[in-house]
Amino acid sequence: MRWGLGRNRYRVTPGLYAVGAPDAEAPLLVSANYKLSFDCLRSALHGIDAWILVIDTKGVNVWCAAGKGTFGTAEIIRRCQSAQVAKIVNHRTLIVPQLGAPGVAAHLVKKATGFSVSYGPVRAADLPEFLAANLQATPAMRRVTFTFLERLILTPVEVSVLRKTILYAIAALFILSGIGSDIFSFTAAWQRGTAALVPGLAGILAGCVITPALLPWLPSRLFAAKGALVGLAIACLLALVFYRQAAVPELIALFLFVASIASYTAMNFTGSSTFTSPSGVEKEMRIAIPWQAASLLIAGLLWIGSAF
């Protein structure tokens, strides 16, 4: 599910839900209608009586939806009114997840609904402590982390998102491999194509899985550079294990090919990370894409050249 397959079927109907047996004094929490978010919140509230107001974020999680504004002021106001929450609770406090804040203007929610927004912790697991502490979060509860496990959990999405691109790239690889002194040979396309597939997949592994896993320990702030380094290391391994007999141009092609693919896919991981800024990503891309394109081009030319 997390891989992005069938995500659209993973929605919760928006509206007001009860956890336990809440009364008019029970806390009122706002959630997205992404089922993983909702379930996570429900299980965190185990043993606590509370109201959950699920708003329509088109099945997208709180943080991403807030970035797009679908988890936002207007939708919160609309759901507060349609669920008539003012008649259900006596207090006037809405607990909104902190990561929803990019889409919300607390002062406008207050103006329209009379409810003041209290931003809850980043992680639902901290909610019991937050509620017990009279809606006070510790500084640690306010920080977004990006632990080894959190990074690893995201790696299948990276591959899944790229699946179409990968298929096109494999097709291109086979066509390129067929070019030779016979102009085009299907035998060569198959043989050389499968031989080139291994470094290609190794590059994806390097950029989509190994780089995210080792992220904080790799040198450079640029994801593209981190990925290229891992790609070069993997290419070294491949050269030592599989391609001891290869000619120098083929080896250069191998290194450039793996490094450019690893670099590009690693750069894409900026979208999953929790600390990169759009301005930074744009700057990184302006630096990295010419390098990636040039090394991929040289690798391709060397690869075609080695067939003659």
Place this chain on the structure above:
Amino acid sequence: MATPGLTYLKNVATLKLETEKCIGCRLCMTVCPHGVFAFVNSIATITHLDSCMECGACASNCPTRALRVEAGVGCASAIIKGWLTGSEPSCDCSDDSTCC
């Protein structure tokens, strides 16, 4: 404030604070996921600009619009699409794929 090894490029964040508009409500400090702000004499200051990921939470919650930031989507693929189509970068989370 950031985890060692998990800091991004320096001096690129577009976050701007007009100190004279700050009324000291501290909401920016509350909503910031990366501890960018601190309060000195009840007035906000930016202490960790390079930790800013431009999510826009502080700016949208600032009641006096003392904060400005060019918030947006941080996916590489979305930015490429934006360059190619000449539009604002936007991820297609709402369709069948994911990005953020």
